[in-house]
Amino acid sequence: MAQVDISINGKSYRIACEDGQEKRLGELAQMVDAHVADMVEQVGQVGDTRLLVMASLLVADELMDLRDAANEVDEGDEEFSPNELEDMSLAIEGLAERIERIAGRLEGA
Template identity: 60%
Template sequence: MAQVEITINSKNYRIACEDGQESRIASLAAMVDSHVKDLVEQIGQIGDTRLLVMASLLIADELVDLREIEREVSSEGGAAVPGDGEEKIVSALNAMAGRIESIADQLERA
């Protein structure tokens, strides 16, 4: 079993993973770190646990939105109109940005 060192919110973590998966884990950690950095910029350092929970919720929200888009595109028999799937992705990303801003506002008031 391999191990990889990742950095999230300027803190190092050693993570065990299957051999050959080190670069994937590092890439996933970079994605999480990016979300945490965005949150820190918006609301400041509110504690590692809260930041990681919020980042996890944002990532889960993105995943659900992408699954819904995939389901819609699949039910239409593929991309019925060129660019139609792209418009849905842009719309989903805009909706996510609005939710992120809403969460940030709520945390600032907390």
């Protein structure tokens, strides 16, 4: 299992991940850090846990928007086959699970 050092809100965390997923985890951490930075600009430093919860809600909101868009495509003209839509849905759910695992690891660190 690989170890990746990430930084969120100026704090470093060492996170374990599957071998070969180091770059992906770093990119996800940058995305979360950007959301946290946005929250800091809006509400200030209100504590790491609260900021991570707020950033997680923003990511979940983006995920929900993607699901809604996928559903609209499904209801609209049939550019994607049912199998393609199912694959997209599974990919989105997989991303959501990864984000939740990362958030859990961050809270435990």
